[in-house]
Amino acid sequence: MLRFFRSYYPYQYVSLLGLLLLIRLPLLLHPFPMLIPELNWMLIGEQISEGNLLYRDIWDSISPLSAVVYWGLHSLFGRSTLSLHIAATVVSVFQIVYFNYLTNNRDVYSDRTFWPGLIYMLFLHLSFDCLTLSPVLMSTSFLLLAFGTLIKQMERRGATDEVFEVGFYIGIAALFYLPSALFVIWATLSLLFYTGTSFRQHSLTLFGFLFPIAATVLFYYLNNSLDDFNRNLLSSVFRVRQYSLSDFQSLFASLFIPLGLGVLGFLSLFRSTSRYVNFQQRVQQIMMLWFVIAVLTIALVPFLAPMSFLSFVPPMAYFTLYYFENLRKAWLAELGFSVAFGLILLLFYQGLLGLIPGAELGRLTSLQVRASPLPDAIRDRHILIIGEDLSAYRQNRPATPYLNWDLAKYDLKNLDNYESVINVFDHFRKDPPDYIIDRENVVDKLFQRAPALGTWYEKTATAGVYKRK
Structure with a gap:
């Protein structure tokens, strides 16, 4: 598979997206267990469509732009988990195509291939819960856009006022998933260490980050709901812990291979630093910073599940490519990738289809909506x-x-x-x-x-x- 996607031709996008649909279609057509977060998101969309204001009339800690998306989906499709899964696939396609385009167009790696998109696509399938349209997935799209603008600045001798976009994208990402606000630290450190950014341009980055957040605060102030906004969103990020996940074995299993390959890829760089130009080395360092900030967000996540770790996918995919690129024998790289591909998809399908009889690994039972405890007569009330x-x-x-x-x-x-x-x-x-x-x-x-x-x-x-x- 690595050999097939090594060529860099536009038609390979069709092959890559075809592979994505081939992986997902069997699950999208299969009866899908509703997850508690999905039910919660659909309820929020339903409540907003009835004229209720988030945080004032709906006490939940979801970020506002995610709530707007669920409102839009409910207005079009009602309570439909399938709409969440299809929308998530559309977002995934954007991330795969953009990540592959960006890394090749900016010469982030030594060679232009479709490996970045292939590995990114594989790592989006940590678990079957990653098929849904989670706030983390939507937020990661804007973090990727911030990354694209950031490395464009690094290619130049001096930074430009486009650094405003970096902060703006991170501000939008935070309004989809509040813990993503920590990535403003990542942007600030990256600009400070790896670009010739002036104090004025650092101020532009910070202004870009605060602008969408300030607009949201102003909206709730004008609706006399600023206290509700502060209590239910800003303050709750340190206290709200929903849907306790006791299945840490499934969480560990879903992250083991991507994290392991990412670490091996990072370590392989120490043996081949001379192969990469100064720009590529700086990109490696800011991707390492991304990973560190992503680790810090774990303390703020409302619940632990594989979908909560989708912000780790870009750095894991980025460093994993170096591991396979630096293997001297092509057949060994092909074999290693095939094994990783098979094991990741085995766990992915096991979670939903139960391919291994009697095994609960990957099932995420504690996140699934249980049968209603109410009598059957209590419906639509x-x-x-x-x-x-x-x-x-x-x-x-x-x-x-x-x-x-x-x-x-x-x-x-x-x-x-x-x-x-x-x-x-x-x-x-x-x-x-x-x-x-x-x-x-x-x-x-x-x-x-x-x-x-x-x-x-x-x-x-x-x-x-x-x-x-």
């Missing part, structure tokens, strides 16, 4: 789930802003505070749920603190479920 398990929302609609339990705790776990009780009462009055599913045992205390609410609801035969009278 407005409900409130007090707890982390969102499964009951699959056949119902959320009521009140309390979608994210980690954020709902501000009120529902603070009922000794008079202001919190008033907030809960107001939210119930504006959007009363038909059913309350209490998994955290807070309803009894809520009814004690707000007796008027207690008169609205009665217990049902199902434990923890209250019905509106």
Whole structure:
């Protein structure tokens, strides 16, 4: 396969994208288990389409531009996981084509081949959850655009005012996935160490980064929701931890080969530094900085799953190519890539199709939406789930802003505070749920603190479920 994609002809894009579709089509046509994050994103899109404002009327920690995309998809396709998967494939095609074009057009490597796109395409299949349109995937597209503008500056003797674009792209990336804001450190260090950037141009980069964020802040200020924006997005990045993933074996297995190849490629550079010109060596160093910043974002991710590590794909793919390029025997490189290709896709298909009977590796069971705990009669109703398990929302609609339990705790776990009780009462009055599913045992205390609410609801035969009278 490496030999086939070594030639650099435009028609190879067709081959590369054909291979991508060949890998994904069997899964896109197969019944796909809905993931809890996917359900959460679709609920947000649905709520926004009904006129609710994110953070004020929908308490969730998702970044605003991602929410806008889910709103658009819901407006066109409704609650459709297939639309998420098709949109993710479109975004993946852009990243593969752009990464391959950029590395060849800017002579990042010694030879022009389709290996960068091939390896990038392979690493986008860490796990079957990477098939969905995650905020990390969308954010990485803009980080790649920032990378493209950055290395264009490095080719010149002095930086230009285009450094504004670098900061702007990272600001947009942060509005898709907030932890990506850390990449402004990557851009600043790269410009400082590897370009002749002046103080004015550093200021332009910072302004470009802050401009889209400031516009978003202004929007929420004009809608009297700045406190909600701060609490549910900016402050929550340090506290919100959703969908606890206990399947660390699957996470480790999905990252082992790409990270291992990336490390081997990086180490191979020490044996062949004389082969690369000064520009290529600087690109190697800024890609190493990318990897370091990506590691720092792990502390801020809302949940651990392979899809949360898609920002690692560009540096892993970048350094992996050096490993295969520096192998002296072509047959050994071909064999090594074929083995890596097979093992990565085996785990990818195992997660969804269960190719290995009885093996749970790669299944990500803790991220899958479970069967609804409610009776079958409760469908298409407005409900409130007090707890982390969102499964009951699959056949119902959320009521009140309390979608994210980690954020709902501000009120529902603070009922000794008079202001919190008033907030809960107001939210119930504006959007009363038909059913309350209490998994955290807070309803009894809520009814004690707000007796008027207690008169609205009665217990049902199902434990923890209250019905509106």
